[in-house]
Amino acid sequence: MARDGYVVPVDPQAALKKKTAVSRSWILLDCTGEGTILDVDKYAIMHRVQIHARDLRILDPLLSYPSTILGREKAIVLNLEHIKAIITAEEVFLRDPHDDNVIPIVEELKRRLPPVNARHAQGDRKENQDRHNDAEVSEEDESPFEFRALEVALEAICSFLGARTTELETDAYPALDELTSKISSRNLDRVRKLKSAMTRLTARVQKVRDELEQLLDDDDDMADLYLSRKLAGPSSPVSGSVAPSWIPASPTIASKISRASRASAATIRGDENDVEELEMLLEAYFMQIDGILNKLTTLREYIDDTEDYINIQLDNHRNQLIQLELFLSSGTVCLSIYSLVGGIFGMNIPYTWNDNHGYVFKWVVILTGIVCASLFVLIISYARYKGLVGS
Template sequence: MAQNGYVVPADQSAVVTVKKKTPQSSRNWVAIDEEGESSAFDFDRNNIMKDLRIPARDLRLLDPNLSYPSTILGRERAIVLNLEHIKAIITSEQVLLRDPTDENVIPVVKELQRRIPVGQGEGKETSAAQNDGDAGEEDESPFEFRALEVALEAICSFLAARTTELETSAYPALDELTSKIGSRNLDRVRKLKSLMTRLTGRVQKVREELEQLLDDDDDMADLYLSRKLFIASTPVSSPGESNWYLTSPTIGSKISRASRASLATVRGDENDVEELEMLLEAYFMQIDSTLNRLTTLREYIDDTEDYINIQLDNHRNQLIQLELVLSSGTVCLSMLSLVAGIFGMNIPYPWNEGHGYIFKYVVGLTGTFCVILFVIIMSYSRYKGLVGS
């Protein structure tokens, strides 16, 4: 055991040897190492399956031609990540990211290059570390957790931005629809509702994946690549040596949190997933907040639809009332026309000779009767609620 203590050793078999990408390459991948250096390379399925021990079914998750839900899988030497447009393989020393030239992936590459080198203190000399002992505390999370955090932050921010854009367009369109119901506004709201449904499904898939991880400690433990690497490579030591290492004041400020988490295994705490659980909970709350915003928007759309249906029902009732009034008036006029037609026929009748005044009386009485009948029908309709007062 050296005086500098244990650090997580490099597992050369867990590092994919990348070949610089040629202009004729049909694959578009980039590898980002611990120093934040990136290099494009040709994707070789067989080499990755052999070096990282990833089954072929997991690599299919990263195929853009196949549709798979959002997934975070922990394997022996790598984390397979499929979150919307972010398709990556994370190892304990590098990140393999697909489609780095995509407009949505470019910010992820830049953020990885900026944040991954933070906290890499294992390669520094002991003397340099002592000189910097008074410096501020750096991020000592394991490499895979820093890369995973960048991916989760990017996807949560991306979905939140899409939600904000949808809200900016949806709420004014819904308000305009309530003030003026027309085919143009209805078609606009229909398209926005379709976009909201698809976006809600995407957010729901990411949320379900994070929730599933948080509910299973074994799945979270599989994501501790540095810890598993440390356990696999640490030689069996005596209790005295372990105690010396744990109590050494020099080592505690120089090893990464991955090594410190690995040291917990010496004390029998190898299933501790508190660090990753806190990380996932933070982004679970963020994606859950985005889902709540979409749920609120859906409820607003449903309320708008209910309001429009009430308006349409009211217009329909008004048309029915108008139809009832017209039908009642038509019946009364038909009766008057019938009587007038009978007495107005040019047919000689014995009772009609010299009694023309009878026609006037009968028609007048019939008209009065029709008016009274119309008033009775309208009064009865109002009493039954068929016609508004």
């Protein structure tokens, strides 16, 4: 006998939270700078840009992956802190476009992705055809599309890390100076937090620097980032000008491929392994990241110097306490001897030699005091001779 079914009521707020958590929004920017918000799953992205699941996993905000720049056959997978993007020869897919740190990058991509002549022509789209053709011809002096997108991402991450470093320096140097002048629990805790933040930021900057250095050291990896060169290869006169199957059908796809071919014409006419253009681009931002890392290294050295200075101060205070303890212990020993002698002679015990000789007790007490004082001076002199106390 079958069980009767029943309906479980659904909490609308819980369903909304689940939907928000599962939703993965992207923004698609084409070569004209036009943006389109996409709400698609990872399989659609993988099919569109022809990358593997392990590459897309690097861009998952729920997973913690270090900064990475990967060159694939038809795309560049970019994971730089909050910048998680996929760059093709004609499009840029940027994750989480509504994030506060990503919005300025989207605006900059819209401004920088169109070619220079196309930007100048946006205010006057009804120009004659001759001027439009002249603009297209001059586009071959432009950098390839993927390099312009990569440059925006590198510039954004350098600015972001540089701003974080400046903020850390602004907070750290006054805190360290204040700790030097006054050692307190509050100042120590403040410096501890700043040092932890500096350590985390240094690790992030170091990873970006290592990634750029690894690219600069390998010409093959840099050659993999020349997507326009790869796209222009199949569109040569020998193989025809048919659009690749991985690019979505579009009325302007032929002009896009042609524009990409012109953009990389300078490098195509030369050696296919020539990576000088990309090397110059990466070298410029590598120097910026290296400069940021040097600032953090200088800050770390300043923190280490401050810690050494504080340790010296604490050692000095500790030595002063040891000296005080030595003085008190020496004085206590001498006073104990003096009290012992005085106590022995002050007891009510009959002594035959003490009869009618009261002056003896007086001289014994005086001599005992002299001996105890001499003993105290001798102990302190010995301690100074051994360097246990300061002069």
